[in-house]
Amino acid sequence: MNNALYVHFPTPDLDAPAALWGHTPRPAAVSGSSAGEAQFPTDLSTLPTRQLRTMCNLTYQLMDTAYPPPEVREHYEALVEELEHREQTAQAPVPVESTGQRGTFRDNVLYSRFELYRDGLMAGYVKYELRGGEVLLIQAVIDRRFRSMGLEPVLMQSVLMNAHRRRLDIAPYCAESREFLRENPQFLRLLLPHQRDRFLAAAGG
Numbered sequence: 001m002n003n004a005l006y007v008h009f010p011t012p013d014l015d016a017p018a019a020l021w022g023h024t025p026r027p028a029a030v031s032g033s034s035a036g037e038a039q040f041p042t043d044l045s046t047l048p049t050r051q052l053r054t055m056c057n058l059t060y061q062l063m064d065t066a067y068p069p070p071e072v073r074e075h076y077e078a079l080v081e082e083l084e085h086r087e088q089t090a091q092a093p094v095p096v097e098s099t100g101q102r103g104t105f106r107d108n109v110l111y112s113r114f115e116l117y118r119d120g121l122m123a124g125y126v127k128y129e130l131r132g133g134e135v136l137l138i139q140a141v142i143d144r145r146f147r148s149m150g151l152e153p154v155l156m157q158s159v160l161m162n163a164h165r166r167r168l169d170i171a172p173y174c175a176e177s178r179e180f181l182r183e184n185p186q187f188l189r190l191l192l193p194h195q196r197d198r199f200l201a202a203a204g205g
Contacts, residue, residue, distance in 0.1 A: 040075050044082040049109055050130060052083055083109055105158040114162065116155045118146060124155045126177070134169045134195075140176035156180040157187065164190040171195055178203075 041047060047055075056079040062072050103118040113125040124142035128135050137159065142152050156177055163170040169192055172178050181188055181199060188196050 040071070044078060049083070052079055053109060053112070053130060055079055056083060080110075103154075105162065107162065114155075114159045116151065116158060118149075118151070121145075123149075123151050126155060126159050126174075134171045135163070136171045136173040137177045138174050140174055152176065153180060153184070157184075160187050160190040167192070169195065172199060 044052065056076065059072060059076045059079060062068055063076060103116055103123065105114070105116050108115050108125075112129065113127045115125045116123050122143065123146040124140070126137050127139040127141070129138050130136075140152065140155065142155070157180075159177075160170065162168075172181055172191070172195070178199070182203065188199065191199065
């Protein structure tokens with residue numbers, strides 16, 4: 001009879017981050033030819049920014065598990081590097097259009113927010129969240145130093161115009177965005193049709 005003592009280490013429950021690259025976290029070492037490495041994209045520059053943000057968030061959560069795979073930190077650093085590169089090039093600030101205000105506007109993909117700058121200072125931003133393919137506007141903030149300048153409508157107009165040009169699926173979720181659209185219904189045309197219909201139904205229009 002074999003009297004050897006066996007100790008069983010229970011496997012943690014799987015969640016989305018743990019299954020990101022087809023990897024199950026466990027104490028055992030993972031070989032260099034794991035399924036995770038095989039499934040991670042070799043050329044991140046070909047992926048859309050929205051997909052990169054989602055992958056970056058999930059990879060970060062995977063690093064926070066009990067037994068993250070050894071390659072996950074390298075994957076996370078590669079994703080962040082690609083996002084930073086895009087921010088410095090494609091997402092550089094552009095002039096605010098038809099507002100009468102001197103400023104710049106950009107989509108800061110690293111912090112998931114649309115930012116409005118005036119004279120080199122960030123005057124305000126709209127925080128957003130990706131959910132089910134939609135870009136939910138969840139909070140609008142104007143710096144107290146700029147609140148007397150009436151920049152909130154400028155910020156919301158810039159967000160909607162930028163999203164319209166890029167065909168982003170913007171969902172006006174925060175109170176500030178809904179109030180702006182109620183007071184300025186001409187900007188409803190900048191929403192995608194299904195979002196415009198959803199807003200009008202909720203507003204009773």
